[in-house]
Amino acid sequence: xxxxxGELIPKKEIEIENLNxxxxxxxxxxxxxxxxxxxxxRDGTPLMDSKGRxxxxxxGLFYRTINLMEAGIKPAYVFDGKPPEFKKKExxxxxxxREEAKVKWEExxxxxxxxxxxxxxxxxxxVNEQLINDAKKLLELMGIPWVQAPxxxxxxxxxxxxxGNVWASASQDYDSLLFGTPRLVRNLTITGRRKLPGKDIxxxxxxxxxxxxxxxxxxxITREKLIELAILVGTDYNPGGIxxxxxxxALEIVKYKKDPxxxxxxxxxVDLYAIKEFFLNxxxxxxxxxxxxxPDEEGVLKxxxxxxxxxxxxxxxxxxxxxKAVRAGRQFTLESWFVKR
Numbered sequence: 061x062x063x064x065x066g067e068l069i070p071k072k073e074i075e076i077e078n079l080n081x082x083x084x085x086x087x088x089x090x091x092x093x094x095x096x097x098x099x100x101x102r103d104g105t106p107l108m109d110s111k112g113r114x115x116x117x118x119x120g121l122f123y124r125t126i127n128l129m130e131a132g133i134k135p136a137y138v139f140d141g142k143p144p145e146f147k148k149k150e151x152x153x154x155x156x157x158r159e160e161a162k163v164k165w166e167e168x169x170x171x172x173x174x175x176x177x178x179x180x181x182x183x184x185x186x187v188n189e190q191l192i193n194d195a196k197k198l199l200e201l202m203g204i205p206w207v208q209a210p211x212x213x214x215x216x217x218x219x220x221x222x223x224g225n226v227w228a229s230a231s232q233d234y235d236s237l238l239f240g241t242p243r244l245v246r247n248l249t250i251t252g253r254r255k256l257p258g259k260d261i262x263x264x265x266x267x268x269x270x271x272x273x274x275x276x277x278x279x280x281i282t283r284e285k286l287i288e289l290a291i292l293v294g295t296d297y298n299p300g301g302i303x304x305x306x307x308x309x310a311l312e313i314v315k316y317k318k319d320p321x322x323x324x325x326x327x328x329x330v331d332l333y334a335i336k337e338f339f340l341n342x343x344x345x346x347x348x349x350x351x352x353x354x355p356d357e358e359g360v361l362k363x364x365x366x367x368x369x370x371x372x373x374x375x376x377x378x379x380x381x382x383x384k385a386v387r388a389g390r391q392f393t394l395e396s397w398f399v400k401r
Contacts, residue, residue: 066234092192137205240283
């Protein structure tokens with residue numbers, strides 16, 4: 061998923077403390093997918109309640125959001141709306157890949173190969189409407205704002221940064237830069253000690269800050285040219301891009317060709333100009349309100365513990381941490397108000 065231009069993008073590793081006091085719009089689909097993919101049992105089976113309903117995403121969302129709030133970050137989750145028509149091919153490819161991974165997962169389980177099983181289980185991860193609705197409900201009960209984008213969540217998050225409502229977008233993908241976000245934070249929802257896939261090795265993952273202005277300066281191009289570069293390499297809207305063109309070659313092409321698409325439009329089955337226009341002017345909305353409230357303790361306990369079999373002791377501890385973080389955030393805001401004046 062996302063555009064494969066990471067090798068060209070200058071990044072700066074930062075500490076989570078560097079984001080204290082910042083409001084950040086998080087790509088909700090990206091985060092939920094990560095939680096569903098990584099929070100699994102040894103054989104790859106996701107966490108489930110007694111009725112067989114998946115709860116991996118709820119566990120990740122609850123505890124990771126509390127961690128972010130304790131770090132002084134104010135997260136706002138942005139959910140995808142209706143995808144553009146030219147994303148249909150990419151969605152079909154993802155579904156096919158998931159089905160193939162599911163078959164291999166079952167085969168690995170039958171053979172008792174647990175490491176392989178977990179690997180394919182992660183690739184078979186699917187985010188459906190029920191999981192998204194559960195995530196929204198939990199965020200509401202926690203007092204954490206979420207925003208419904210009319211189309212792509214990353215486009216809406218970028219718009220919120222440009223408006224000054226939040227400081228940065230957060231996603232693992234680089235598409236946010238194409239949509240114009242001034243700042244992108246990667247690794248925000250996976251920060252911490254992580255096991256490398258297929259190896260008994262652990263690494264410390266830290267947030268990465270990417271500043272669009274610095275990216276464009278480093279590459280010596282405009283945002284419009286960055287979009288053209290990405291389209292040549294391949295995006296979710298034209299998977300695979302133009303055959304034989306990688307990031308470095310694409311960079312040279314966009315630098316020296318006023319209209320790089322003219323040479324390659326005949327090799328594409330989608331309108332490259334329409335994709336570029338979508339990145340430049342995506343559907344967004346102003347209908348949102350960002351407010352961080354005290355959690356509905358009774359509602360959270362009923363939803364997580366009574367309905368989904370979470371440990372009541374652990375959830376209560378989490379709620380105490382969350383309330384303390386909300387109070388600390390309000391105090392920080394109040395002090396900042398007086399300092400500015």
